[in-house]
Amino acid sequence: DTGVSQDPRHKITKRGQNVTFRCDPISEHNRLYWYRQTLGQGPEFLTYFQNEAQLEKSRLLSDRFSAERPKGSFSTLEIQRTEQGDSAMYLCAGGQGTDTQYFGPGTRLTVL
Amino acid sequence: KQEVTQIPAALSVPEGENLVLNCSFTDSAIYNLQWFRQDPGKGLTSLLLIQSSQREQTSGRLNASLDKSSGRSTLYIAASQPGDSATYLCAVGGSARQLTFGSGTQLTVLP
Numbered sequence: 001d002t003g004v005s006q007d008p009r010h011k012i013t014k015r016g017q018n019v020t021f022r023c024d025p026i027s028e029h030n031r032l033y034w035y036r037q038t039l040g041q042g043p044e045f046l047t048y049f050q051n052e053a054q055l056e057k058s059r060l061l062s063d064r065f066s067a068e069r070p071k072g073s074f075s076t077l078e079i080q081r082t083e084q085g086d087s088a089m090y091l092c093a094g095g096q097g098t099d100t101q102y103f104g105p106g107t108r109l110t111v112l
Numbered sequence: 113k114q115e116v117t118q119i120p121a122a123l124s125v126p127e128g129e130n131l132v133l134n135c136s137f138t139d140s141a142i143y144n145l146q147w148f149r150q151d152p153g154k155g156l157t158s159l160l161l162i163q164s165s166q167r168e169q170t171s172g173r174l175n176a177s178l179d180k181s182s183g184r185s186t187l188y189i190a191a192s193q194p195g196d197s198a199t200y201l202c203a204v205g206g207s208a209r210q211l212t213f214g215s216g217t218q219l220t221v222l223p
Binding site: 002004031033037040041042043044045048055056091093095099100101102103104105106108 | 116132144146148153154155156157158161163180201203205208210211212213214215216
């Protein structure tokens with residue numbers, strides 16, 4: 001158990017709806033990352049927070065995606081106007097110091 | 113743009129065999145390299161982290177090596193067990209420590 005939790009674990013939504021995912025790292029994790037993983041592929045980097053500051057965003061993160069980390073603790077990832085291509089596993093990872101990233105169990109999104 | 117390749121994509125071995133998983137990357141300007149294990153439908157479990165200045169790391173039956181100049185890493189698993197069956201992912205760390213992953217090697221250890 002890495003101590004990183006994600007909620008919900010599964011989400012089924014209809015195309016065009018908005019969805020929001022939450023990630024809770026452990027308190028020592030000053031760095032927080034979001035990744036997206038589709039079937040049979042490795043995770044792809046989406047965005048990175050150092051404390052509450054969002055320092056890097058991938059080009060994969062279109063304007064329908066927004067992420068926040070208020071107060072440098074938990075983080076949320078919102079997808080607006082979902083599309084079927086957004087169906088994937090969304091993974092959150094926390095880290096500090098030694099650069100090891102500790103992943104949560106992920107949120108599996110299905111867009112119908 | 114960094115690209116990470118893992119070969120083979122799938123591997124099936126009998127229990128007790130020693131095995132090597134391969135990972136290659138195109139840009140040698142990396143900060144670190146990390147090996148993960150992923151069980152079906154689950155998140156990732158970190159196995160080993162190698163900093164760019166290091167050549168190898170060991171943990172139990174696992175040994176990972178890094179050759180930055182040639183853009184290669186290997187994960188050696190000794191005396192494989194059925195419980196080792198999983199997908200193994202290699203990832204290289206960039207300037208913000210964001211990870212670029214390969215597509216993984218799906219390992220099956222037969223009892």
